[in-house]
Amino acid sequence: MKLSKRRKWIPAGYISSGLLLATVMVTGCGAPDADFRANEAYLTLQENKVGELGTRRESIKQNIEDVLTGLYGTPDEPHLLSVDGLSDVVEIENLQIAAGPTGSIDEAGARRGLYREHCAHCHGITGDGRGPTAEFLNPYPRDYRLGVYKFKSTTGKMPPTRDDLKKTLVEGIPGTAMPSFRLLNGFELDALVDYVRYLSIRGETERALIDYAVELEDDQNVLWNIADEAQQTEAKEAVEEMVADVVAKYVAAHDNRIPVPAPPENWETAESIARGRELFAGPIANCIKCHGLTALGDGVVNDYDDWTKEFFDPNAPGGRETFAELYGSTHAVMKPRPIRPRNLRMNVFRGGRRPVDLYWRLANGIVGTPMPAVPIKAEDAPEEDPRLVSDDVWHIIAYVRNLPYEDISEPAPLPKYQRKRH
Amino acid sequence: MKLASSQSEFSPWPHRLAVLLVCVTFPLIWVGGLVTTYDAGMAVPDWPTTYGYNLFLYPWQTWILGPWDLLIEHGHRLLGALTGMIALAFTAAVLRFDQRKWMRWAAFAAVVLVIFQGLLGGARVLLDARTLAMIHGCVGPLFFAFAACLAVTTSNWWRRGSASENWPTKARFAGLTVIVASLAYWQLILGAQVRHMPVMATPMDFRMAVIFHLVMAVTLLVFVSLLVRKTIRLKPGPAVRQPVLLLGLIMLFQIGLGVGTWVVKYGWPLLGDSYAMSAQYLVVNESLLQSFITTLHVATGSLILAIAAVVCLRCLRLQSLAAPASIVFIGLMSQTRWEVAR
Numbered sequence: 001m002k003l004s005k006r007r008k009w010i011p012a013g014y015i016s017s018g019l020l021l022a023t024v025m026v027t028g029c030g031a032p033d034a035d036f037r038a039n040e041a042y043l044t045l046q047e048n049k050v051g052e053l054g055t056r057r058e059s060i061k062q063n064i065e066d067v068l069t070g071l072y073g074t075p076d077e078p079h080l081l082s083v084d085g086l087s088d089v090v091e092i093e094n095l096q097i098a099a100g101p102t103g104s105i106d107e108a109g110a111r112r113g114l115y116r117e118h119c120a121h122c123h124g125i126t127g128d129g130r131g132p133t134a135e136f137l138n139p140y141p142r143d144y145r146l147g148v149y150k151f152k153s154t155t156g157k158m159p160p161t162r163d164d165l166k167k168t169l170v171e172g173i174p175g176t177a178m179p180s181f182r183l184l185n186g187f188e189l190d191a192l193v194d195y196v197r198y199l200s201i202r203g204e205t206e207r208a209l210i211d212y213a214v215e216l217e218d219d220q221n222v223l224w225n226i227a228d229e230a231q232q233t234e235a236k237e238a239v240e241e242m243v244a245d246v247v248a249k250y251v252a253a254h255d256n257r258i259p260v261p262a263p264p265e266n267w268e269t270a271e272s273i274a275r276g277r278e279l280f281a282g283p284i285a286n287c288i289k290c291h292g293l294t295a296l297g298d299g300v301v302n303d304y305d306d307w308t309k310e311f312f313d314p315n316a317p318g319g320r321e322t323f324a325e326l327y328g329s330t331h332a333v334m335k336p337r338p339i340r341p342r343n344l345r346m347n348v349f350r351g352g353r354r355p356v357d358l359y360w361r362l363a364n365g366i367v368g369t370p371m372p373a374v375p376i377k378a379e380d381a382p383e384e385d386p387r388l389v390s391d392d393v394w395h396i397i398a399y400v401r402n403l404p405y406e407d408i409s410e411p412a413p414l415p416k417y418q419r420k421r422h
Numbered sequence: 423m424k425l426a427s428s429q430s431e432f433s434p435w436p437h438r439l440a441v442l443l444v445c446v447t448f449p450l451i452w453v454g455g456l457v458t459t460y461d462a463g464m465a466v467p468d469w470p471t472t473y474g475y476n477l478f479l480y481p482w483q484t485w486i487l488g489p490w491d492l493l494i495e496h497g498h499r500l501l502g503a504l505t506g507m508i509a510l511a512f513t514a515a516v517l518r519f520d521q522r523k524w525m526r527w528a529a530f531a532a533v534v535l536v537i538f539q540g541l542l543g544g545a546r547v548l549l550d551a552r553t554l555a556m557i558h559g560c561v562g563p564l565f566f567a568f569a570a571c572l573a574v575t576t577s578n579w580w581r582r583g584s585a586s587e588n589w590p591t592k593a594r595f596a597g598l599t600v601i602v603a604s605l606a607y608w609q610l611i612l613g614a615q616v617r618h619m620p621v622m623a624t625p626m627d628f629r630m631a632v633i634f635h636l637v638m639a640v641t642l643l644v645f646v647s648l649l650v651r652k653t654i655r656l657k658p659g660p661a662v663r664q665p666v667l668l669l670g671l672i673m674l675f676q677i678g679l680g681v682g683t684w685v686v687k688y689g690w691p692l693l694g695d696s697y698a699m700s701a702q703y704l705v706v707n708e709s710l711l712q713s714f715i716t717t718l719h720v721a722t723g724s725l726i727l728a729i730a731a732v733v734c735l736r737c738l739r740l741q742s743l744a745a746p747a748s749i750v751f752i753g754l755m756s757q758t759r760w761e762v763a764r
Contacts, residue, residue, distance in 0.1 A: 032620070032622045033622075034621065034622055035622070101464075101550065102461050102464070102621075103461050103463060103464035103465065104464060104550075105464075105467060116621050117461050118707065120621040121619070121621060125621055125622060130624070131625070132619045132620075132621070132623040132624065132625060132627060132628035133619075133625070133628055133688065134625045135625035135626070135628070135629050136628075136629065136632065136688065136691070137688060138694070172704050172705060172707075174701070174702055174704040175689065175695050175701040175703065176689060177687075177688040177689050178705070179704075179705035179706060179707035180705070180707065181707050182706065183706070183707060183709065184707075297695075331624065331625065331626060340694075342695070343695055343696070343701070346695065346698055346701045346702065348695065348698075348701045348702050
């Protein structure tokens with residue numbers, strides 16, 4: 001009897017051990033060493049433009065990896081090439097604090113590993129926005145490798161300043177998984193800011209190297225053989241030039257701030273808000289096209305951000321199938337997700353709620369997203385020029401800031417000349 | 423005769439020390455959770471010394487007034503040492519006052535387990551291996567559950583060996599409690615996988631771990647609900663009813679904490695920015711709320727395991743008392759029956 005009772009438990013024992021083993025196998029037991037990941041997706045994109053690389057792909061990939069290691073080091077030991085201006089853009093001491101394993105200590109006893117501790121789980125060790133948690137987060141964590149950032153005070157596609165990035169770290173981004181790191185010290189924040197810039201510069205350099213490498217002829221499949229001393233000088237100069245082009249933008253960023261004139265005297269009065277409402281719905285700013293008639297963010301809802309559109313063409317027939325074919329199996333690119341215009345009635349502005357933050361968003365748009373810049377003319381431009389003046393931008397801001405207090409069930413009527421359109 | 427002779431030697435000390443062991447192990451697990459929450463695992467780079475000092479001789483002012491991560495890591499080590507000492511005291515008390523052979527082996531096993539856990543912690547530090555941190559985090563709750571079981575087996579309730587009047591021998595009650603305890607531990611391991619996800623893992627790895635953890639949470643909730651329902655219906659006696667109802671309540675609380683943990687770390691899932699609550703929510707890294715909720719979720723997982731183990735052990739005991747022909751565990755329970763019979 002004992003035996004038959006015991007026998008009953010044997011399959012249960014096997015099943016539970018097997019399931020436990022399956023758990024560990026599926027979810028993993030060990031951890032690979034920390035290393036930067038190659039930008040496979042961009043390499044695939046460029047390969048599709050120039051034609052199949054075949055066996056050259058692996059050697060190009062390895063060569064680029066060696067060059068980047070030579071230029072920028074590893075996640076544990078970063079270093080910088082002596083390119084003009086690079087040391088002004090990022091400080092090596094900051095990189096050394098931010099780099100390294102979590103909780104590690106350097107020779108002087110100072111704590112290192114801040115990036116891996118605080119950022120890598122979302123942004124990835126390479127800054128590619130594909131950390132372990134990325135798939136669950138909406139919006140996806142930022143991919144630094146394009147050097148494109150949404151919330152900044154600089155013009156056009158210039159990189160953000162250190163202060164812009166520090167502001168994002170300190171304030172976080174409400175409504176997203178980007179936390180506020182206000183509990184970190186100033187020097188820790190500075191270290192993280194520089195490390196993010198370092199990852200951007202590294203990422204942009206990698207893209208430039210891929211662009212260059214895929215155009216090489218078959219017999220030139222080595223971009224730069226670091227071990228070959230004879231080849232060093234000429235190839236190194238070419239690479240240094242690529243890096244210098246990337247770095248130059250960061251050097252120039254601080255001198256390319258969006259000019260922000262003072263608001264008009266009647267700003268945020270009833271008259272200003274009414275003028276803002278008119279411009280909001282007007283043909284020049286045309287905010288209602290995307291943000292919707294009542295600014296709930298229900299206008300255009302099927303657009304994508306630039307990080308997605310680089311790999312996914314929503315308008316091409318079979319776009320999704322092409323995307324799945326190229327990137328689906330490797331998961332090198334996050335699945336496309338539409339980007340929604342902001343619901344302006346929430347009084348939540350992810351890049352900051354201050355009037356100057358809103359001015360920056362309107363004057364320069366939100367780079368990387370479909371949010372365009374409002375066309376602005378100089379104060380002394382002719383009246384026939386249909387673009388807006390800076391006072392008009394301030395009036396739009398006044399209207400937007402007043403939106404949460406405007407009764408949505410009885411929105412203020414649109415000006416007469418607008419009604420026909422809708 | 424054996425029972426009479428063991429009664430004449432009866433001492434409350436084994437049980438008292440077992441309860442003390444449980445009461446010290448829970449804060450130890452809590453502080454261990456804090457170590458992971460604050461990434462303080464390498465705050466003290468050497469082991470078993472602390473910055474070259476003997477563990478017990480590290481200057482207390484530096485410990486208390488120093489950096490936060492040093493406070494919790496060194497504090498965790500001190501609590502671990504205290505737990506080990508209480509385990510040794512418990513073993514001494516069992517050797518002195520408890521004649522049951524299997525109980526003595528169990529006491530030795532507790533000491534071996536706590537020493538093993540200490541060695542795991544030391545290896546984690548010396549090798550700077552986060553995988554070992556995860557294993558250390560899985561063995562700790564196992565020890566906590568084991569300590570709770572020791573408290574049950576040294577209790578008066580166990581010694582009295584009174585069968586329950588209406589024990590549901592045919593309802594496979596005891597088997598259900600075994601399943602619940604096993605699933606609780608499995609869920610704890612899955613949680614550890616989520617929490618100790620390596621930074622080089624891909625989004626697919628984390629997704630798998632989270633989905634497994636969620637599916638297991640639902641499975642465990644279903645089985646705990648079945649157990650609670652059976653308990654209410656069959657009324658197996660307060661020794662089982664009370665911890666089962668407590669388990670049900672804590673299970674619901676833990677589900678809430680799980681949602682809370684996700685929210686305080688990554689914001690509201692699924693709600694998007696259509697609702698003010700989710701649109702305005704700002705995650706603050708290492709805030710008191712974030713650390714508290716996350717660590718509480720970890721600690722409650724251990725508590726669930728311990729309560730499930732206590733329920734399981736008590737049910738197996740009552741099962742063996744009520745229906746000796748349907749023994750589930752041969753060694754432990756049959757020896758117990760033998761003692762009662764003699």
